[in-house]
Each structure stands twice: as structure tokens, then as C-alpha cells.
Amino acid sequence: xxxxxxxxxxxxxxxxxxxxxxxxxxxxxxxxxxxxxxxxxxxxxxxxxxxxxxxxxxxxxxxxxxxxxxxxxxxxxxxxxxxxxxxxxxxxxxxxxxxxxxxxxxxxxxxxxxxxxxxxxxxxxxxxxxxxxxxxxxxxxxxxxxxxxxxxxxxxxxxxxxxxxxxxxxxxxxxxxxxxxxxxxxxxxxxxxxxxxxxxxxxxxxxxxxxxxxxxxxxxxxxxxxxxxxxxxxxxxxxxxxxxxxxxxxxxxxxxxxxxxxxxxxxxxxxxxxxxxxxxxxxxxxxxxxxxxxxxxxxxxxxxxxxxxxxxxxxxxxxxxxxxxxxxx
Amino acid sequence: xxxxxxxxxxxxxxxxxxxxxxxxxxxxxxxxxxxxxxxxxxxxxxxxxxxxxxxxxxxxxxxxxxxxxxxxxxxxxxxxxxxxxxxxxxxxxxxxxxxxxxxxxxxxxxxxxxxxxxxxxxxxxxxxxxxxxxxxxxxxxxxxxxxxxxxxxxxxxxxxxxxxxxxxxxxxxxxxxxxxxxxxxxxxxxxxxxxxxxxxxxxxxxxxxxxxxxxxxxxxxxxxxxxxxxxxxxxxxxxxxxxxxxxxxxxxxxx
Numbered sequence: 320x321x322x323x324x325x326x327x328x329x330x331x332x333x334x335x336x337x338x339x340x341x342x343x344x345x346x347x348x349x350x351x352x353x354x355x356x357x358x359x360x361x362x363x364x365x366x367x368x369x370x371x372x373x374x375x376x377x378x379x380x381x382x383x384x385x386x387x388x389x390x391x392x393x394x395x396x397x398x399x400x401x402x403x404x405x406x407x408x409x410x411x412x413x414x415x416x417x418x419x420x421x422x423x424x425x426x427x428x429x430x431x432x433x434x435x436x437x438x439x440x441x442x443x444x445x446x447x448x449x450x451x452x453x454x455x456x457x458x459x460x461x462x463x464x465x466x467x468x469x470x471x472x473x474x475x476x477x478x479x480x481x482x483x484x485x486x487x488x489x490x491x492x493x494x495x496x497x498x499x500x501x502x503x504x505x506x507x508x509x510x511x512x513x514x515x516x517x518x519x520x521x522x523x524x525x526x527x528x529x530x531x532x533x534x535x536x537x538x539x540x541x542x543x544x545x546x547x548x549x550x551x552x553x554x555x556x557x558x559x560x561x562x563x564x565x566x567x568x569x570x571x572x573x574x575x576x577x578x579x580x581x582x583x584x585x586x587x588x589x590x591x592x593x594x595x596x597x598x599x600x601x602x603x604x605x606x607x608x609x610x611x612x613x614x615x616x617x618x619x620x621x622x623x624x625x626x627x628x629x630x631x632x633x634x635x636x637x638x639x640x641x642x643x644x645x646x647x648x
Numbered sequence: 649x650x651x652x653x654x655x656x657x658x659x660x661x662x663x664x665x666x667x668x669x670x671x672x673x674x675x676x677x678x679x680x681x682x683x684x685x686x687x688x689x690x691x692x693x694x695x696x697x698x699x700x701x702x703x704x705x706x707x708x709x710x711x712x713x714x715x716x717x718x719x720x721x722x723x724x725x726x727x728x729x730x731x732x733x734x735x736x737x738x739x740x741x742x743x744x745x746x747x748x749x750x751x752x753x754x755x756x757x758x759x760x761x762x763x764x765x766x767x768x769x770x771x772x773x774x775x776x777x778x779x780x781x782x783x784x785x786x787x788x789x790x791x792x793x794x795x796x797x798x799x800x801x802x803x804x805x806x807x808x809x810x811x812x813x814x815x816x817x818x819x820x821x822x823x824x825x826x827x828x829x830x831x832x833x834x835x836x837x838x839x840x841x842x843x844x845x846x847x848x849x850x851x852x853x854x855x856x857x858x859x860x861x862x863x864x865x866x867x868x869x870x871x872x873x874x875x876x877x878x879x880x881x882x883x884x885x886x887x888x889x890x891x892x893x894x895x896x897x898x899x900x901x902x903x
Contacts, residue, residue: 400737522756529748531738535731538700540804541724541752586738589759 323590326583330597334382337601341378341608342370346615376505380565381607381621382600383506385572386513387562389599392573393591394520394555397531398548399459402581405574406559409466413473414443415563420480420492429502432495433564440560443469448552457548458534497620498569500607509561516558517596523547524588531586571625572599575633582636602628649712650675651808651840652697652727657706661692667867670706672859674808676838679831681851681872683844684861685885690844691732693861694810697842698729710808724752728806730814734797736785743781745796746772749803764803771802774829776822790817798826807839814843815850823847827854848889848900852876860884876900 342354349366357370391406399408406412418439422432451457451465481492494501520527526547529537538544562569576599580591606624613619650673657670666689674680682690695701697708699715708715710723718726728749736745746768747760754760760768772778775795780788788796794817801809809830815823827843831854834841845851851858851872858876859869862884868875881889881900888903 397738402737525751525754525756529751532734532736532745532748533731535695535700536734538720539698539724539729539731540748541719541721543720581739585744586740587744 323584323587323594326580327590327594327597330594330601334597334601334604337604337608338378338382341381341604342374344608344612345369345374346612377500377503377607378604379510380503380506381500381604383509383513384500384562384566384569385576385603386596386600387509387516387558387565388569388573388603389576389595390513390516390520390592391555391558391562392599393577393588393595394527394551394558395573396577397527397588398551398555399463400531400533401459401463402578403574404463405570406555406562407568407570407573408470409447409462409556410443410470410473411440411447411556411559412563412568413470413477414446415440415560416496416568417473417476417480418442419495419567420477420484423488423492423495424480424484437560437564440556440563443473444553444556444560448549457545462552494620495567498567498622498625499618499620500566500610501618503565506565509565512558512561513596516554517593519550519554520592521589523551524592527551527588527592528586531588566621568622569603569625570622571629572603575629576602579629579633579636582639650709651711652842653709653712654697654703655707655709657696657708658704659689659692659696660704661689664689664865665704666693666861666865668865670867670869672869674840674842674857676840677835678857679834679841679843679855680857680859681843681845681855682859682861683846683848683851683881683884685863688861688863689865690861691812693859694729694812694842694844698727698810699723700729721752724804724806726806727808727810728801728804729810730797730801730812732812732816734793740785741781742772742777742783742785742788742796743768745785746799746803749800749805752804767805768799768803771799772796774802775799775826791819791822794818795822795826798830802833807834807837809834809839809841809843811841811843813846815845815847823850824853848876848881852898852900 343349347366347369349370353366354370357367388406395404395406395408396402415436419432419436422435447466447469451462481489484492526542529540529542530544530547534544577591577595580594580598584590584594602625603621606628607621610619610621610624652674654670654672658668659666682693684690696703699708710718710726715723747764750760750764769778769781772781775798777792777795777799785793785796798814814827818826827850830841855872858872859867860875860880861867878889878891890901890903892899892901
């Protein structure tokens with residue numbers, strides 16, 4: 320296992336490198352000087368404008384979406400005490416999808432799609448919270464089951480809307496569902512949300528380490544379990560809602576990045592949470608740049624690429640086996 | 649001052665009442681055994697004493713103050729519990745696991761310092777796991793995990809140890825050694841030991857007080873000398889039990 324002290328700077332370098340890569344990648348072949356001038360802001364050529372107005376905002380948006388999803392995924396996994404949980408498992412994205420597709424069906428513009436997607440995410444979050452809360456305990460299992468069932472309900476509605484939509488709407492809807500950054504104008508307010516989310520989550524990191532070992536164990540060591548679970552649930556849902564609002568339901572990042580980082584550097588949330596933001600952000604920037612150039616001039620939904628990069632990487636790390644010499648057998 | 653006492657305590661599991669009007673007084677230096685059949689309510693009682701669940705009626709007092717007036721972290725510095733089982737869905741090393749015991753001692757933004765690491769290594773040495781520090785927990789055997797859980801509790805360093813079947817999975821050497829160490833530890837710092845046990849002989853060897861929880865919900869408590877006798881035990885386990893003198897001790901054997 321590598322030391323987090325070493326891993327975090329490595330991940331930060333990886334993030335910067337991925338953004339630089341995204342600035343160079345594209346159908347217009349821009350050289351180093353053009354990109355440099357664009358960043359320094361002292362030249363107004365077409366190349367510089369492409370970098371400044373298209374590639375940079377999109378790369379930043381990709382970073383933020385990837386960071387939001389990975390952070391939300393890490394939180395969701397500890398909340399549900401299940402390494403298989405992802406940010407979408409409790410139906411937040413389903414609620415957002417139903418609202419977004421409904422808005423597209425109604426023919427409203429991109430602003431309303433985003434606004435309603437966020438509203439849909441919040442509605443779903445409150446719905447699942449209310450239903451899971453109910454009477455009695457708020458156990459991970461109960462929360463998970465409620466969320467999964469509500470998500471299935473949203474899924475049915477989504478399929479229904481796809482089935483009744485006119486053909487001209489279908490492509491946009493499918494791209495939204497697969498995750499797509501093509502219509503993102505930039506990260507905007509979500510950068511602030513990501514920073515705030517990371518700060519909040521980081522402040523809870525040590526209690527989260529205890530929560531990962533079970534509610535009773537955490538409580539016995541002085542963690543106020545119930546309030547913590549509520550805060551973590553709300554935070555993870557908000558982060559997911561923001562990510563989905565920006566880019567639709569990009570899959571895989573939120574499930575696999577935290578998991579990969581745990582395999583490499585251990586499960587201490589004080590490193591895992593910032594690491595997830597950097598790693599998830601970088602992965603999505605890289606994937607989105609590839610999605611733009613692989614079959615240019617056509618663009619792929621970024622979700623395809625995240626899975627294509629992530630699956631082999633993840634399997635490799637998993638296969639590498641236990642982190643120390645002795646095998647469990 | 650009394651470390652832990654209860655007034656008119658009653659607990660409930662699935663509608664069944666246990667130990668109506670229970671008035672326990674656990675004094676500094678004492679070792680208590682909680683004995684009872686499966687499902688009698690030993691675990692629920694320990695959880696209630698630890699503040700992990702509210703009592704159905706009555707109050708638990710820690711150092712003379714009602715438990716619900718204690719802050720969670722403050723009470724976790726005075727009183728710790730060894731849970732019956734632990735599960736770790738996420739990877740962790742032995743040392744990391746032992747270190748979580750420091751949580752109630754650290755401020756919200758504080759990281760474990762050299763002193764905390766030192767405490768963790770000492771505790772690992774006490775349970776004979778010092779060479780396992782960097783091992784992933786999921787490579788440990790059941791007994792080794794149990795020792796690690798005990799080490800985590802020692803790292804928490806409470807005055808009152810509540811132990812839920814501490815000897816589960818432990819081999820004989822570790823059963824005797826660790827219960828002995830825990831008793832020394834609590835006596836040395838005027839603390840107390842309260843443990844749910846299934847082995848009457850361990851209770852007789854290590855405890856000066858016992859609480860018998862009968863299957864019908866009645867409870868009896870008092871000195872071990874008085875209560876550990878074939879009559880009570882036979883009734884407790886609904887199985888005839890004999891007492892056989894063995895040197896300066898008595899052994900209890902099921903007939």
C-alpha cells in the first residue's frame with residue numbers, strides 16, 4: 320500500500336496532466352504555443368479562442384463532474400457500508416432523469432432541463448429519505464432497499480418516456496442518460512459546490528472511518544451516528560444532483576474511483592475523499608477528451624469511455640490481490 | 649464513587665421485559681460477570697449500559713450523572729464496549745483498526761500523533777499482535793480479530809470495560825491471559841470490568857460479582873461467592889450443574 324502523502328500529490332499531477340491533455344486534444348490541431356498563449360490570455364486568435372472558450376471550460380466541467388461523482392460515490396459507499404454502492408443507487412439520478420427527460424419532451428430549453436433535473440434529484444432525495452426514515456431504525460439495508468426500489472420506479476418512468484418520445488428527441492435523451500458534456504457551458508457554480516462538499520466531507524472524515532466499521536462500533540466510540548448519516552446522505556445526494564444536472568448520468572466514475580483508491584492507498588477517508596475528487600475529476604477529463612477525438616468529428620457519450628478506461632484498470636488492481644505478502648488462505 | 653449504577657432499570661427486546669427494576673451498582677475495582685442462556689438479554693443489557701440503546705424504563709448513571717447528559721465522546725473516554733462481532737467491508741490494516749480507539753480522545757481536526765501510535769502498538773503487544781501491525785484485517789483468523797478488537801478497546805483506554813463474550817474464538821492461553829490483563833488494568837486505574845460470559849468457570853476465576861439473567865426475564869445479582877452455586881446455575885441454564893472442589897477453587901461441570 321502506498322502512502323497517502325505520496326499518492327495525493329501524484330493524483331494532483333495526474334489531474335493537471337489530464338487537463339493539459341484535454342486542452343491539446345481536439346479536431347483543430349493546436350500547438351503548444353497557441354495553448355500557452357490562450358492560457359496566458361495574450362492572444363485572440365481562433366486557436367486561443369477554441370482553447371479558452373471551448374476546451375478549457377469543458378475540461379473544467381468534466382473535472383468537476385468527475386470529482387462530484389467520485390466524492391458522492393465514496394460517501395454513498397460508507398453510508399451504505401457497501402463497496403458496490405454508487406451515487407445513483409438510491410435513485411437521485413433517476414429522479415433527475417425523469418425530470419430532465421420530461422422537460423425535453425415538453426420542448427423546453429437547456430436551462431430548464433438542468434433546473435428541473437436538479438429539482439428532480441432533490442425530490443427523489445427527500446422521497447427516499449422520508450420513506451426510509453419511517454418508523455424505527457434507519458439502517459443501511461433499509462435505506463438501500465428503499466432507494467433501489469424508488470430508483471426502479473424512476474427507471475420505469477424513464478423507459479416509458481423514451482417509448483412515447485418522438486424520434487427527434489430520442490438522441491438527446493439517450494445522450495443525457497449516458498452522460499454527455501457536449502452541452503455544458505462550463506463548471507459555473509458547481510466548482511464552489513465541489514469545494515464546499517469536499518470541505519464538509521473532509522471535516523467528517525474521521526467519524527466516517529468509524530461509521531465504515533458499523534453503526535454500533537461508531538456509536539460506542541463517540542460518533543453521533545444518526546445525525547452523521549443524515550448529513551452524509553444529504554451531502555452525497557446534493558453532489559450527485561449537481562453532477563447529473565451538469566452532465567446527465569455519467570456512469571462508472573462514482574462506483575469505481577473510490578474503490579480503486581481504496582485498493583491502492585487504504586480506506587482512511589482523510590485521504591480517500593480528496594483523492595476521490597482528484598482521481599475522479601482527472602478520469603473524467605481524460606475520458607471526455609477521448610470522447611471528443613476518438614471518432615471525430617462525431618462525439619461519443621463520455622460514459623462509454625469512463626467504462627472502457629475504468630474496467631481494465633479496476634480489474635488489474637483487483638487482481639493484484641492482497642496488499643501485503645501473505646495471502647488470506 | 650460508584651462508577652456505573654442503574655435505577656429502576658428495565659430493558660425490552662422484542663416486547664419481552666428483562667430485569668425489571670434493576671438496581672446495579674458497579675464500584676471501582678470490581679469485576680462483573682453477566683451470565684444467562686442464549687437470548688436471555690445479556691447483549692441488550694450491555695448495550696443499554698453502554699448507552700447504545702435507551703432503556704425501556706429507568707436510568708443508567710455514569711460517575712453519578714445520568715448517561716444521557718454525558719456527551720458521546722466524553723462517555724466514550726470513561727466507558728468502552730467490546731461488541732460481539734465486527735465486520736469490515738472495507739480494507740484496513742491491523743494498526744489502523746487499533747488506532748480508531750483514539751477517536752474519543754482526539755479533537756475534530758486532530759490527527760493521531762506519535763503518542764497515539766505508541767498507545768496502539770502497546771495495546772497490540774498486549775494481545776500479542778505486535779508483529780501484525782501492517783497486516784490487512786481480512787487476513788486475520790477469528791481469534792486474531794477478537795484480540796484486535798480487544799486491543800482497539802485498550803487503545804480507547806476507558807475506566808469501565810463492557811465486554812460482550814470477550815472469549816469468543818480465543819484459545820485457552822489467550823482467554824486466561826487477556827482476561828487476567830484486563831482485570832489488572834481495570835483494578836490498577838480504579839475501573840471496572842463487566843463481561844457477558846458463557847463459561848461459568850471463567851466467571852468464577854475472574855469475577856467477584858455476577859449478574860444472572862434468567863430466561864423468564866428475572867435477574868439476580870450479588871457476590872460471585874454467593875450466587876455461583878449449583879442451585880442458581882442449574883436454574884439459569886435449565887441444565888443440572890455440579891460444583892467440584894479443585895484445589896482452592898471450585899469447578900462447575902454440566903451433569
